[in-house]
Amino acid sequence: MSDAFTITDEQQDYSQYDLDANPFPYSPVPTEDPGIYCGQQHVSDKISSTVSSMLSTGKSKHLVVTGKYGNGKSHTLKYTRSLLRDRDDVIVGYVAQPGDGFLDIYHEFVYDLGFNRLQEFAYEFLASVARDVTDTNPIGASGMESLIDEGDVLLSEIVPEAIRRLSDVTKFADFARAIIHMVYEDTNLYAWQWLTAEGIRYEQRKEMEIHSALDDDTMGVRAFTALKNMLLELGYTGIFVFVDEFESIARLSPKDEQATLNSIRHLMDQNSSGLCMLFGCAPEVWQDVMSEYHAFSERIGEEVALKPLTSENLYELVRDYLDQERLSSAENEGIDPFSEEALDLILQTSQGNIRQVLSMCSRILDDAAESQENKITAAWVEDNI
Amino acid sequence: MLYRRRKLDLPRGELDTPVLFPVRNIGKRSSDNTPTYVGTIPEFSAAMINARSIRNRDPMWQRISNGVTLREEMDVPEDTIVFADSGGFDFANEEVDTTPAKTLDTQRQLDADILGTVDIPLSRENRAAENQRRIDQSIEYALKASDHHDGKGLLFASVHGYDPETIRNNIQYLEKNGEFDGFALGSMVPIRTDYKKVTKLILSARNATDKHLHVYGLGGLVYQPLLLYLGVDSFDSSAFIRSAGNRNYLIPGFGGEELRNIEELDRLPCPCPVCGQKELDEIREDRTALTQHNLWALATELRRFRYVAESDRDVEEYLDLRFSGNKVTKRAYETAKQQMRRLT
Ligand SMILES: [Zn+2]
Numbered sequence: 001m002s003d004a005f006t007i008t009d010e011q012q013d014y015s016q017y018d019l020d021a022n023p024f025p026y027s028p029v030p031t032e033d034p035g036i037y038c039g040q041q042h043v044s045d046k047i048s049s050t051v052s053s054m055l056s057t058g059k060s061k062h063l064v065v066t067g068k069y070g071n072g073k074s075h076t077l078k079y080t081r082s083l084l085r086d087r088d089d090v091i092v093g094y095v096a097q098p099g100d101g102f103l104d105i106y107h108e109f110v111y112d113l114g115f116n117r118l119q120e121f122a123y124e125f126l127a128s129v130a131r132d133v134t135d136t137n138p139i140g141a142s143g144m145e146s147l148i149d150e151g152d153v154l155l156s157e158i159v160p161e162a163i164r165r166l167s168d169v170t171k172f173a174d175f176a177r178a179i180i181h182m183v184y185e186d187t188n189l190y191a192w193q194w195l196t197a198e199g200i201r202y203e204q205r206k207e208m209e210i211h212s213a214l215d216d217d218t219m220g221v222r223a224f225t226a227l228k229n230m231l232l233e234l235g236y237t238g239i240f241v242f243v244d245e246f247e248s249i250a251r252l253s254p255k256d257e258q259a260t261l262n263s264i265r266h267l268m269d270q271n272s273s274g275l276c277m278l279f280g281c282a283p284e285v286w287q288d289v290m291s292e293y294h295a296f297s298e299r300i301g302e303e304v305a306l307k308p309l310t311s312e313n314l315y316e317l318v319r320d321y322l323d324q325e326r327l328s329s330a331e332n333e334g335i336d337p338f339s340e341e342a343l344d345l346i347l348q349t350s351q352g353n354i355r356q357v358l359s360m361c362s363r364i365l366d367d368a369a370e371s372q373e374n375k376i377t378a379a380w381v382e383d384n385i
Numbered sequence: 386m387l388y389r390r391r392k393l394d395l396p397r398g399e400l401d402t403p404v405l406f407p408v409r410n411i412g413k414r415s416s417d418n419t420p421t422y423v424g425t426i427p428e429f430s431a432a433m434i435n436a437r438s439i440r441n442r443d444p445m446w447q448r449i450s451n452g453v454t455l456r457e458e459m460d461v462p463e464d465t466i467v468f469a470d471s472g473g474f475d476f477a478n479e480e481v482d483t484t485p486a487k488t489l490d491t492q493r494q495l496d497a498d499i500l501g502t503v504d505i506p507l508s509r510e511n512r513a514a515e516n517q518r519r520i521d522q523s524i525e526y527a528l529k530a531s532d533h534h535d536g537k538g539l540l541f542a543s544v545h546g547y548d549p550e551t552i553r554n555n556i557q558y559l560e561k562n563g564e565f566d567g568f569a570l571g572s573m574v575p576i577r578t579d580y581k582k583v584t585k586l587i588l589s590a591r592n593a594t595d596k597h598l599h600v601y602g603l604g605g606l607v608y609q610p611l612l613l614y615l616g617v618d619s620f621d622s623s624a625f626i627r628s629a630g631n632r633n634y635l636i637p638g639f640g641g642e643e644l645r646n647i648e649e650l651d652r653l654p655c656p657c658p659v660c661g662q663k664e665l666d667e668i669r670e671d672r673t674a675l676t677q678h679n680l681w682a683l684a685t686e687l688r689r690f691r692y693v694a695e696s697d698r699d700v701e702e703y704l705d706l707r708f709s710g711n712k713v714t715k716r717a718y719e720t721a722k723q724q725m726r727r728l729t
Pocket of ligand 1: 655656657658659660661678679681682
């Protein structure tokens with residue numbers, strides 16, 4: 001057949017449905033910054049109260065969000081992250097999965113913050129020192145950077161003081177030196193590699209006068225705590241750590257699993273303020289953790305479960321997605337062109353799995369538009385799944 | 386390419402740059418026997434001297450205090466241009482025994498044309514905190530010198546740092562807080578084999594200021610073309626003396642060769658006034674002749690570069706060729722070229 005493929009860059013026309021485009025995500029992978037959260041009220045309530053309590057009291061608080069695969073754990077974490085990222089008084093890092101131990105969690109977290117952010121912290125810290133020991137009044141990281149470039153402050157005057165103060169605040173002189181080395185172009189890559197626990201050669205450490213290697217869980221906890229203490233010193237309210245797919249610790253050896261949980265426990269013990277950890281975990285693995293590692297589960301304390309979608313949840317979800325692309329904003333067209341029965345069938349087929357539901361909706365809407373179907377009925381869905 | 390030609394307006398007249406200041410070890414006990422070169426090589430009508438060692442050399446300082454001029458002590462014409470370095474190089478291992486005001490006073494008594502500020506050199510072996518302290522101290526000395534400087538002779542602030550930020554930051558800070566006619570980059574000698582680092586540091590200084598830029602101590606055969614390429618305005622070298630002491634014959638375009646490796650030769654591959662007339666055997670016996678030739682070698686290197694630059698030839702092509710013989714210097718030049726590309 002010569003026309004087996006029709007490849008075109010022409011945009012599919014959804015105007016017959018009063019839509020500008022297909023609002024559903026094509027890929028079932030949760031987007032980085034979801035604009036919509038049509039999750040479950042009890043879950044958003046629980047997350048809100050955990051987050052708000054940390055923000056208002058400054059006391060650390062942690063939460064586990066459980067849910068079966070596809071019920072929206074990642075979506076929930078990422079949506080929460082996108083809300084928190086708009087605030088400039090908190091630091092949020094996302095860890096896609098715990099890896100082989102705590103050091104991997106630390107590594108992913110710092111990596112998610114990124115090189116530029118860490119460099120900004122370094123400049124912010126230098127700025128706080130410059131405000132104290134010079135007549136200048138740098139505002140923020142970029143203000144500090146230009147004061148240095150313009151020669152308004154003398155690096156050799158503020159750097160030794162900054163290292164001294166940061167060592168004091170973090171109780172970790174090597175960490176302090178690594179952070180300050182983020183402002184030097186000759187060493188900032190090594191500093192970054194050390195700070196992300198990627199490991200650097202002895203000579204590279206020596207150049208920065210860093211004596212220790214950041215290469216085990218204990219050092220990871222120490223560095224994490226140092227980072228948090230630095231941020232609190234800089235005036236941030238707290239640091240949020242989102243650990244997704246926490247269930248994957250079950251594939252570790254019992255010894256490694258215990259070590260990982262112990263490290264997280266130590267981290268929580270050493271950070272009674274300014275830290276909020278949010279875990280996404282499959283319920284069965286969380287059950288095991290609860291029963292086998294009391295010391296750990298005691299500290300998390302709170303758990304909230306995502307349930308599979310109900311019909312009502314789904315109508316609401318689909319309506320929110322459709323509203324994003326509606327052409328005429330005045331009218332409320334609900335779930336058109338889908339019928340309730342059609343959505344019920346989609347829900348049933350996907351067994352309440354949000355990811356599958358969304359990608360099915362996306363595909364079905366495309367198919368319907370192509371065959372100029374006015375209304376997406378249950379029968380049409382059945383024929384086209 | 387950042388190579389540039391300027392003129393320095395000095396009390397004794399104009400000096401064309403880029404220029405090499407041959408080091409005159411006057412005052413240093415061991416080496417008052419530097420042969421006279423002023424007048425023998427036209428463009429080397431200048432010298433770099435160490436103000437501190439002259440001041441600390443009692444009989445000589447007495448004579449100068451009593452009215453004998455430095456040029457008389459040096460046995461050179463009165464119009465010889467002198468760059469008086471503070472002698473900070475010795476403070477790497479010795480206590481600082483001067484103040485900016487005292488050094489300026491010495492430099493004035495020597496009737497120096499260019500005055501380097503007091504500084505404390507860095508070492509790669511130092512703890513970073515110690516180097517930071519030294520950088521800070523050198524900046525303070527430079528600013529003090531600026532306060533005391535009466536405007537006679539040009540004042541060059543000594544700048545130190547082992548990373549581009551520090552050097553940029555120091556130069557900008559000095560520009561804002563003092564008055565200087567140029568900058569002199571120090572502490573390069575201890576790290577001279579790390580060409581990549583040295584190149585980077587020089588580039589950061591060159592980019593931080595349009596004023597005169599001197600680099601202390603790197604004016605030997607290998608570094609000279611690199612410094613010219615990087616837009617450095619002046620440099621100094623004692624390589625011609627040191628090499629001669631080691632029976633090392635400098636050959637422009639090649640580097641140094643120990644005389645014992647070329648014993649069979651009658652005539653040397655250099656048309657300078659020394660080698661042009663004398664046979665190798667004579668030169669071997671005459672350290673002064675060897676020193677003079679070595680200085681001619683430095684002059685030739687400089688003249689060649691100028692010739693290439695003036696004659697519309699491709700400087701990079703010339704340097705490709707110039708550095709092709711030695712792996713280490715070739716890599717150094719390649720690095721410089723890359724860093725330059727990234728800049729433009
Ligand atoms: Zn010769």
